[in-house]
Amino acid sequence: MKRGSFITFEGGEGMGKSTQIRLLAQTLEERGIDVVVTREPGGTPGGEAIRELLLQPPGEGWTIEAEALLFAAARADHVARLIVPALESGRWVLCDRFVDSSRAYQGIAGEMTDDAIKTLHGIGSGGLMPDLTLVLDASDAEVTARLARRDGGVSDAIGGRTAAFHASVNAAFQQIAASDPDRVRLIDGTGSIEEVRARVADSVANLLASRS
Incomplete structure:
Protein backbone atom coordinates (compact mmCIF):
# COMPACT_ATOMS: atom_id res chain seq x y z
CA MET A 1 0.00 0.00 0.00
CA LYS A 2 1.24 3.49 -0.88
CA ARG A 3 2.30 5.52 2.14
CA GLY A 4 0.15 8.50 2.98
CA SER A 5 1.40 12.09 3.14
CA PHE A 6 2.19 13.96 6.33
CA ILE A 7 1.36 17.70 6.40
CA THR A 8 1.89 19.91 9.43
CA PHE A 9 0.60 23.40 10.14
CA GLU A 10 2.80 25.73 12.17
CA GLY A 11 2.94 29.34 13.28
CA GLY A 12 2.56 31.52 16.32
CA GLU A 13 -0.51 31.91 18.48
CA GLY A 14 -3.82 32.93 16.92
CA MET A 15 -2.82 32.24 13.30
CA GLY A 16 -5.94 30.26 12.41
CA LYS A 17 -4.21 26.92 11.97
CA SER A 18 -7.16 24.86 13.19
CA THR A 19 -9.53 26.51 10.73
CA GLN A 20 -7.18 26.00 7.78
CA ILE A 21 -6.53 22.35 8.70
CA ARG A 22 -10.28 21.71 8.76
CA LEU A 23 -10.71 23.35 5.35
CA LEU A 24 -7.80 21.46 3.81
CA ALA A 25 -9.18 18.19 5.19
CA GLN A 26 -12.48 18.93 3.45
CA THR A 27 -10.66 19.62 0.17
CA LEU A 28 -8.68 16.39 0.37
CA GLU A 29 -11.71 14.31 1.31
CA GLU A 30 -13.56 15.71 -1.71
CA ARG A 31 -10.73 14.24 -3.80
CA GLY A 32 -11.28 10.83 -2.23
CA ILE A 33 -8.30 11.00 0.16
CA ASP A 34 -8.67 9.40 3.58
CA VAL A 35 -7.55 12.06 6.08
CA VAL A 36 -6.61 12.01 9.77
CA VAL A 37 -6.69 15.38 11.55
CA THR A 38 -4.74 15.58 14.79
CA ARG A 39 -2.87 18.02 17.02
CA GLU A 40 0.10 18.50 19.30
CA PRO A 41 0.46 18.17 22.09
CA GLY A 42 -2.27 15.55 22.02
CA GLY A 43 -3.67 13.18 19.44
CA THR A 44 -3.57 10.12 21.71
CA PRO A 45 -4.78 9.53 25.29
CA GLY A 46 -1.21 9.85 26.54
CA GLY A 47 -0.56 12.95 24.46
CA GLU A 48 -3.75 14.61 25.66
CA ALA A 49 -2.83 13.91 29.30
CA ILE A 50 0.55 15.59 28.77
CA ARG A 51 -1.21 18.49 27.01
CA GLU A 52 -3.07 19.28 30.22
CA LEU A 53 0.20 19.26 32.17
CA LEU A 54 1.78 21.65 29.66
CA LEU A 55 -1.03 24.14 29.22
CA GLN A 56 -2.18 24.13 32.85
CA PRO A 57 1.05 23.36 34.72
CA PRO A 58 1.12 22.72 38.47
CA GLY A 59 2.78 25.11 40.88
CA GLU A 60 5.14 27.63 39.29
CA GLY A 61 5.19 25.80 35.96
CA TRP A 62 7.91 23.98 34.07
CA THR A 63 11.43 25.00 33.26
CA ILE A 64 12.03 25.30 29.52
CA GLU A 65 14.00 22.02 29.64
CA ALA A 66 11.20 20.14 31.40
CA ALA A 76 6.81 10.11 20.79
CA ASP A 77 3.49 8.55 21.82
CA HIS A 78 1.65 10.44 19.06
CA VAL A 79 4.08 9.29 16.36
CA ALA A 80 4.14 5.66 17.46
CA ARG A 81 0.44 5.17 18.13
CA LEU A 82 -1.28 7.41 15.56
CA ILE A 83 0.85 9.15 12.95
CA VAL A 84 3.04 6.30 11.68
CA PRO A 85 0.23 3.69 11.64
CA ALA A 86 -2.03 6.11 9.74
CA LEU A 87 0.66 6.90 7.16
CA GLU A 88 1.50 3.24 6.69
CA SER A 89 -2.17 2.48 6.04
CA GLY A 90 -2.18 5.04 3.21
CA ARG A 91 -4.00 7.80 5.04
CA TRP A 92 -2.94 11.46 4.92
CA VAL A 93 -2.20 13.04 8.29
CA LEU A 94 -2.81 16.75 8.93
CA CYS A 95 -1.31 17.85 12.23
CA ASP A 96 -1.77 21.12 14.10
CA ARG A 97 1.85 21.66 15.27
CA PHE A 98 4.74 19.18 15.30
CA VAL A 99 8.47 19.30 15.99
CA ASP A 100 8.93 22.72 14.36
CA SER A 101 6.86 24.20 17.18
CA SER A 102 9.28 22.75 19.72
CA ARG A 103 12.16 24.12 17.66
CA ALA A 104 10.56 27.59 17.67
CA TYR A 105 9.14 27.77 21.20
CA GLN A 106 11.69 25.89 23.29
CA GLY A 107 14.70 25.62 21.01
CA ILE A 108 15.05 29.11 19.55
CA ALA A 109 12.76 31.48 21.47
CA GLY A 110 13.29 29.44 24.65
CA GLU A 111 17.06 29.37 24.12
CA MET A 112 17.49 25.59 24.43
CA THR A 113 19.08 25.48 20.94
CA ASP A 114 17.72 23.94 17.79
CA ASP A 115 20.19 21.05 17.97
CA ALA A 116 18.94 20.04 21.43
CA ILE A 117 15.35 19.81 20.19
CA LYS A 118 16.39 17.82 17.14
CA THR A 119 18.27 15.39 19.40
CA LEU A 120 15.18 14.85 21.56
CA HIS A 121 13.12 14.31 18.42
CA GLY A 122 15.57 11.73 17.13
CA ILE A 123 15.42 9.82 20.40
CA GLY A 124 11.67 9.99 20.94
CA SER A 125 10.20 9.97 17.44
CA GLY A 126 12.93 8.52 15.24
CA GLY A 127 13.49 11.90 13.61
CA LEU A 128 10.21 11.66 11.64
CA MET A 129 9.66 14.81 9.56
CA PRO A 130 6.61 15.97 7.61
CA ASP A 131 6.42 15.79 3.84
CA LEU A 132 5.20 19.39 3.87
CA THR A 133 5.01 22.06 6.55
CA LEU A 134 2.84 25.16 6.16
CA VAL A 135 3.81 28.07 8.41
CA LEU A 136 1.06 30.67 8.75
CA ASP A 137 2.68 34.06 9.24
CA ALA A 138 1.53 37.51 10.35
CA SER A 139 3.10 40.63 11.81
CA ASP A 140 3.86 40.88 15.53
CA ALA A 141 1.18 43.55 15.89
CA GLU A 142 -1.39 41.32 14.20
CA VAL A 143 -0.48 38.41 16.49
CA THR A 144 -0.92 40.58 19.59
CA ALA A 145 -4.33 41.73 18.37
CA ARG A 146 -5.45 38.20 17.54
CA LEU A 147 -4.40 36.88 20.95
CA ALA A 148 -6.37 39.64 22.68
CA ARG A 149 -9.47 38.77 20.63
CA ARG A 150 -9.03 35.02 21.09
CA ASP A 151 -8.18 34.83 24.77
CA GLY A 152 -9.97 37.84 26.24
CA GLY A 153 -7.22 38.24 28.82
CA VAL A 154 -7.33 34.57 29.89
CA SER A 155 -4.56 32.49 28.32
CA ASP A 156 -2.90 29.14 28.89
CA ALA A 157 0.69 28.86 30.11
CA ILE A 158 2.15 29.24 26.62
CA GLY A 159 -0.27 31.63 24.94
CA GLY A 160 -0.02 33.98 27.92
CA ARG A 161 3.70 34.65 27.57
CA THR A 162 5.03 38.10 26.77
CA ALA A 163 4.68 39.88 23.45
CA ALA A 164 8.48 39.78 23.17
CA PHE A 165 8.46 35.99 23.50
CA HIS A 166 5.79 35.61 20.81
CA ALA A 167 7.76 37.94 18.52
CA SER A 168 10.77 35.65 19.01
CA VAL A 169 8.58 32.66 18.12
CA ASN A 170 7.43 34.34 14.90
CA ALA A 171 11.02 35.13 13.98
CA ALA A 172 12.00 31.52 14.74
CA PHE A 173 9.36 30.14 12.37
CA GLN A 174 10.57 32.48 9.64
CA GLN A 175 14.11 31.24 10.26
CA ILE A 176 12.99 27.61 10.05
CA ALA A 177 11.15 28.27 6.78
CA ALA A 178 14.16 30.01 5.27
CA SER A 179 16.48 27.17 6.26
CA ASP A 180 14.36 24.39 4.70
CA PRO A 181 12.52 25.76 1.65
CA ASP A 182 11.98 22.31 0.10
CA ARG A 183 9.80 21.23 3.02
CA VAL A 184 8.52 24.44 4.62
CA ARG A 185 6.23 26.99 2.98
CA LEU A 186 5.72 30.39 4.61
CA ILE A 187 2.12 31.48 4.02
CA ASP A 188 0.67 34.94 4.53
CA GLY A 189 -1.92 34.39 7.24
CA THR A 190 -3.59 37.79 6.88
CA GLY A 191 -6.78 38.49 4.98
CA SER A 192 -10.01 36.52 4.92
CA ILE A 193 -10.29 32.83 5.75
CA GLU A 194 -10.94 32.08 2.07
CA GLU A 195 -7.92 34.09 0.95
CA VAL A 196 -5.68 32.12 3.29
CA ARG A 197 -7.38 28.90 2.21
CA ALA A 198 -6.45 29.65 -1.41
CA ARG A 199 -2.81 30.17 -0.42
CA VAL A 200 -2.80 26.88 1.46
CA ALA A 201 -4.32 25.04 -1.51
CA ASP A 202 -1.70 26.50 -3.81
CA SER A 203 1.08 25.32 -1.48
CA VAL A 204 -0.31 21.79 -1.34
CA ALA A 205 -0.84 21.48 -5.11
CA ASN A 206 2.62 20.09 -5.89
CA LEU A 207 2.37 17.41 -3.20
CA LEU A 208 -1.05 16.38 -4.50
CA ALA A 209 0.27 16.17 -8.04
CA SER A 210 3.25 14.05 -6.99
CA ARG A 211 1.03 11.60 -5.11
CA SER A 212 -1.69 11.28 -7.76
Whole structure:
Protein backbone atom coordinates (compact mmCIF):
# COMPACT_ATOMS: atom_id res chain seq x y z
CA MET A 1 0.00 0.00 0.00
CA LYS A 2 1.24 3.49 -0.88
CA ARG A 3 2.30 5.52 2.14
CA GLY A 4 0.15 8.50 2.98
CA SER A 5 1.40 12.09 3.14
CA PHE A 6 2.19 13.96 6.33
CA ILE A 7 1.36 17.70 6.40
CA THR A 8 1.89 19.91 9.43
CA PHE A 9 0.60 23.40 10.14
CA GLU A 10 2.80 25.73 12.17
CA GLY A 11 2.94 29.34 13.28
CA GLY A 12 2.56 31.52 16.32
CA GLU A 13 -0.51 31.91 18.48
CA GLY A 14 -3.82 32.93 16.92
CA MET A 15 -2.82 32.24 13.30
CA GLY A 16 -5.94 30.26 12.41
CA LYS A 17 -4.21 26.92 11.97
CA SER A 18 -7.16 24.86 13.19
CA THR A 19 -9.53 26.51 10.73
CA GLN A 20 -7.18 26.00 7.78
CA ILE A 21 -6.53 22.35 8.70
CA ARG A 22 -10.28 21.71 8.76
CA LEU A 23 -10.71 23.35 5.35
CA LEU A 24 -7.80 21.46 3.81
CA ALA A 25 -9.18 18.19 5.19
CA GLN A 26 -12.48 18.93 3.45
CA THR A 27 -10.66 19.62 0.17
CA LEU A 28 -8.68 16.39 0.37
CA GLU A 29 -11.71 14.31 1.31
CA GLU A 30 -13.56 15.71 -1.71
CA ARG A 31 -10.73 14.24 -3.80
CA GLY A 32 -11.28 10.83 -2.23
CA ILE A 33 -8.30 11.00 0.16
CA ASP A 34 -8.67 9.40 3.58
CA VAL A 35 -7.55 12.06 6.08
CA VAL A 36 -6.61 12.01 9.77
CA VAL A 37 -6.69 15.38 11.55
CA THR A 38 -4.74 15.58 14.79
CA ARG A 39 -2.87 18.02 17.02
CA GLU A 40 0.10 18.50 19.30
CA PRO A 41 0.46 18.17 22.09
CA GLY A 42 -2.27 15.55 22.02
CA GLY A 43 -3.67 13.18 19.44
CA THR A 44 -3.57 10.12 21.71
CA PRO A 45 -4.78 9.53 25.29
CA GLY A 46 -1.21 9.85 26.54
CA GLY A 47 -0.56 12.95 24.46
CA GLU A 48 -3.75 14.61 25.66
CA ALA A 49 -2.83 13.91 29.30
CA ILE A 50 0.55 15.59 28.77
CA ARG A 51 -1.21 18.49 27.01
CA GLU A 52 -3.07 19.28 30.22
CA LEU A 53 0.20 19.26 32.17
CA LEU A 54 1.78 21.65 29.66
CA LEU A 55 -1.03 24.14 29.22
CA GLN A 56 -2.18 24.13 32.85
CA PRO A 57 1.05 23.36 34.72
CA PRO A 58 1.12 22.72 38.47
CA GLY A 59 2.78 25.11 40.88
CA GLU A 60 5.14 27.63 39.29
CA GLY A 61 5.19 25.80 35.96
CA TRP A 62 7.91 23.98 34.07
CA THR A 63 11.43 25.00 33.26
CA ILE A 64 12.03 25.30 29.52
CA GLU A 65 14.00 22.02 29.64
CA ALA A 66 11.20 20.14 31.40
CA GLU A 67 8.70 21.63 28.96
CA ALA A 68 10.74 20.42 25.98
CA LEU A 69 10.97 16.92 27.46
CA LEU A 70 7.21 16.78 28.01
CA PHE A 71 6.53 17.88 24.43
CA ALA A 72 8.98 15.25 23.17
CA ALA A 73 7.28 12.55 25.26
CA ALA A 74 3.82 13.50 23.98
CA ARG A 75 5.16 13.51 20.42
CA ALA A 76 6.81 10.11 20.79
CA ASP A 77 3.49 8.55 21.82
CA HIS A 78 1.65 10.44 19.06
CA VAL A 79 4.08 9.29 16.36
CA ALA A 80 4.14 5.66 17.46
CA ARG A 81 0.44 5.17 18.13
CA LEU A 82 -1.28 7.41 15.56
CA ILE A 83 0.85 9.15 12.95
CA VAL A 84 3.04 6.30 11.68
CA PRO A 85 0.23 3.69 11.64
CA ALA A 86 -2.03 6.11 9.74
CA LEU A 87 0.66 6.90 7.16
CA GLU A 88 1.50 3.24 6.69
CA SER A 89 -2.17 2.48 6.04
CA GLY A 90 -2.18 5.04 3.21
CA ARG A 91 -4.00 7.80 5.04
CA TRP A 92 -2.94 11.46 4.92
CA VAL A 93 -2.20 13.04 8.29
CA LEU A 94 -2.81 16.75 8.93
CA CYS A 95 -1.31 17.85 12.23
CA ASP A 96 -1.77 21.12 14.10
CA ARG A 97 1.85 21.66 15.27
CA PHE A 98 4.74 19.18 15.30
CA VAL A 99 8.47 19.30 15.99
CA ASP A 100 8.93 22.72 14.36
CA SER A 101 6.86 24.20 17.18
CA SER A 102 9.28 22.75 19.72
CA ARG A 103 12.16 24.12 17.66
CA ALA A 104 10.56 27.59 17.67
CA TYR A 105 9.14 27.77 21.20
CA GLN A 106 11.69 25.89 23.29
CA GLY A 107 14.70 25.62 21.01
CA ILE A 108 15.05 29.11 19.55
CA ALA A 109 12.76 31.48 21.47
CA GLY A 110 13.29 29.44 24.65
CA GLU A 111 17.06 29.37 24.12
CA MET A 112 17.49 25.59 24.43
CA THR A 113 19.08 25.48 20.94
CA ASP A 114 17.72 23.94 17.79
CA ASP A 115 20.19 21.05 17.97
CA ALA A 116 18.94 20.04 21.43
CA ILE A 117 15.35 19.81 20.19
CA LYS A 118 16.39 17.82 17.14
CA THR A 119 18.27 15.39 19.40
CA LEU A 120 15.18 14.85 21.56
CA HIS A 121 13.12 14.31 18.42
CA GLY A 122 15.57 11.73 17.13
CA ILE A 123 15.42 9.82 20.40
CA GLY A 124 11.67 9.99 20.94
CA SER A 125 10.20 9.97 17.44
CA GLY A 126 12.93 8.52 15.24
CA GLY A 127 13.49 11.90 13.61
CA LEU A 128 10.21 11.66 11.64
CA MET A 129 9.66 14.81 9.56
CA PRO A 130 6.61 15.97 7.61
CA ASP A 131 6.42 15.79 3.84
CA LEU A 132 5.20 19.39 3.87
CA THR A 133 5.01 22.06 6.55
CA LEU A 134 2.84 25.16 6.16
CA VAL A 135 3.81 28.07 8.41
CA LEU A 136 1.06 30.67 8.75
CA ASP A 137 2.68 34.06 9.24
CA ALA A 138 1.53 37.51 10.35
CA SER A 139 3.10 40.63 11.81
CA ASP A 140 3.86 40.88 15.53
CA ALA A 141 1.18 43.55 15.89
CA GLU A 142 -1.39 41.32 14.20
CA VAL A 143 -0.48 38.41 16.49
CA THR A 144 -0.92 40.58 19.59
CA ALA A 145 -4.33 41.73 18.37
CA ARG A 146 -5.45 38.20 17.54
CA LEU A 147 -4.40 36.88 20.95
CA ALA A 148 -6.37 39.64 22.68
CA ARG A 149 -9.47 38.77 20.63
CA ARG A 150 -9.03 35.02 21.09
CA ASP A 151 -8.18 34.83 24.77
CA GLY A 152 -9.97 37.84 26.24
CA GLY A 153 -7.22 38.24 28.82
CA VAL A 154 -7.33 34.57 29.89
CA SER A 155 -4.56 32.49 28.32
CA ASP A 156 -2.90 29.14 28.89
CA ALA A 157 0.69 28.86 30.11
CA ILE A 158 2.15 29.24 26.62
CA GLY A 159 -0.27 31.63 24.94
CA GLY A 160 -0.02 33.98 27.92
CA ARG A 161 3.70 34.65 27.57
CA THR A 162 5.03 38.10 26.77
CA ALA A 163 4.68 39.88 23.45
CA ALA A 164 8.48 39.78 23.17
CA PHE A 165 8.46 35.99 23.50
CA HIS A 166 5.79 35.61 20.81
CA ALA A 167 7.76 37.94 18.52
CA SER A 168 10.77 35.65 19.01
CA VAL A 169 8.58 32.66 18.12
CA ASN A 170 7.43 34.34 14.90
CA ALA A 171 11.02 35.13 13.98
CA ALA A 172 12.00 31.52 14.74
CA PHE A 173 9.36 30.14 12.37
CA GLN A 174 10.57 32.48 9.64
CA GLN A 175 14.11 31.24 10.26
CA ILE A 176 12.99 27.61 10.05
CA ALA A 177 11.15 28.27 6.78
CA ALA A 178 14.16 30.01 5.27
CA SER A 179 16.48 27.17 6.26
CA ASP A 180 14.36 24.39 4.70
CA PRO A 181 12.52 25.76 1.65
CA ASP A 182 11.98 22.31 0.10
CA ARG A 183 9.80 21.23 3.02
CA VAL A 184 8.52 24.44 4.62
CA ARG A 185 6.23 26.99 2.98
CA LEU A 186 5.72 30.39 4.61
CA ILE A 187 2.12 31.48 4.02
CA ASP A 188 0.67 34.94 4.53
CA GLY A 189 -1.92 34.39 7.24
CA THR A 190 -3.59 37.79 6.88
CA GLY A 191 -6.78 38.49 4.98
CA SER A 192 -10.01 36.52 4.92
CA ILE A 193 -10.29 32.83 5.75
CA GLU A 194 -10.94 32.08 2.07
CA GLU A 195 -7.92 34.09 0.95
CA VAL A 196 -5.68 32.12 3.29
CA ARG A 197 -7.38 28.90 2.21
CA ALA A 198 -6.45 29.65 -1.41
CA ARG A 199 -2.81 30.17 -0.42
CA VAL A 200 -2.80 26.88 1.46
CA ALA A 201 -4.32 25.04 -1.51
CA ASP A 202 -1.70 26.50 -3.81
CA SER A 203 1.08 25.32 -1.48
CA VAL A 204 -0.31 21.79 -1.34
CA ALA A 205 -0.84 21.48 -5.11
CA ASN A 206 2.62 20.09 -5.89
CA LEU A 207 2.37 17.41 -3.20
CA LEU A 208 -1.05 16.38 -4.50
CA ALA A 209 0.27 16.17 -8.04
CA SER A 210 3.25 14.05 -6.99
CA ARG A 211 1.03 11.60 -5.11
CA SER A 212 -1.69 11.28 -7.76
